[in-house]
Amino acid sequence: xxxxxxxxxxxxxxxxxxxxxxxxxxxxxxxxxxxxxxxxxxxxxxxxxxxxxxxxxxxxxxxxxxxxxxxxxxxxxxxxxxxxxxxxxxxxxxxxxxxxxxxxxxxxxxxxxxxxxxxxxxxxxxxxxxxxxxxxxxxxxxxxxxx
Amino acid sequence: xxxxxxxxxxxxxxxxxxxxxxxxxxxxxxxxxxxxxxxxxxxxxxxxxxxxxxxxxxxxxxxxxxxxxxxxxxxxxxxxxxxxxxxxxxxxxxxxxxxxxxxxxxxxxxxxxxxxxxxxxxxxxxxxxxxxxxxxxxxxxxx
Numbered sequence: 001x002x003x004x005x006x007x008x009x010x011x012x013x014x015x016x017x018x019x020x021x022x023x024x025x026x027x028x029x030x031x032x033x034x035x036x037x038x039x040x041x042x043x044x045x046x047x048x049x050x051x052x053x054x055x056x057x058x059x060x061x062x063x064x065x066x067x068x069x070x071x072x073x074x075x076x077x078x079x080x081x082x083x084x085x086x087x088x089x090x091x092x093x094x095x096x097x098x099x100x101x102x103x104x105x106x107x108x109x110x111x112x113x114x115x116x117x118x119x120x121x122x123x124x125x126x127x128x129x130x131x132x133x134x135x136x137x138x139x140x141x142x143x144x145x146x147x
Numbered sequence: 148x149x150x151x152x153x154x155x156x157x158x159x160x161x162x163x164x165x166x167x168x169x170x171x172x173x174x175x176x177x178x179x180x181x182x183x184x185x186x187x188x189x190x191x192x193x194x195x196x197x198x199x200x201x202x203x204x205x206x207x208x209x210x211x212x213x214x215x216x217x218x219x220x221x222x223x224x225x226x227x228x229x230x231x232x233x234x235x236x237x238x239x240x241x242x243x244x245x246x247x248x249x250x251x252x253x254x255x256x257x258x259x260x261x262x263x264x265x266x267x268x269x270x271x272x273x274x275x276x277x278x279x280x281x282x283x284x285x286x287x288x289x290x
Binding site: 030031034035052055056109112113114116117118119120121123125126128129132 | 182183252256271
């Protein structure tokens, strides 16, 4: 089980309570598809991903980005057992979606960078550490059921 | 994943905008790295003060960013241009190359915070590729 300090818990709750899901989600996913273009392999039916402008303007990317970000809500509410919380999602990503789990880290790095831009100076080193720890636990849990 | 002409142009243009803040960028990136990735502190046991923004951190942040600036000017042949720095890191400093990736990530986070409007996805990918190429050049002489 992961140990969370009071600061870490409060930081995660605070960040997500103020989260603009419909801005941050699309920004993070589209950034991931631009910065790590091989991740586009999972979105063959999303239409035009031809260049950065197309990706950023793509409504399916935007919708999916929001969906993914909301997917983190359950972890935010169950910080003491993220592994169990995501067991089913892990099976889904492995058996049905066939997503290479290395990709989870790529998306989480892009999410960190988008949230950093949003929070600006408030995204201190300590806040960054808490946020990245949270995402690392999520990423690990999503990879847990792969076999 | 080598740098295209487009990447190089993007890096030079962005660097032109941000180089004035190089010392602040270096200080913040290094400070963050030491906090978020505490294992990196093992390379600085000789410093009196490892706290964010401390004097040794600021001085070293400036040194690191001078290296980055130098790399921008030598972007067309990083391996040749950074030969001396590679030998330094290989034979004297012996920094595990995994840490280059860690510092690069923190530089990107700081750029995102300080230049949210300019650090678009396209600039991000060019800078990420550039810092990776820089890291490869620094690792050249390791073995």
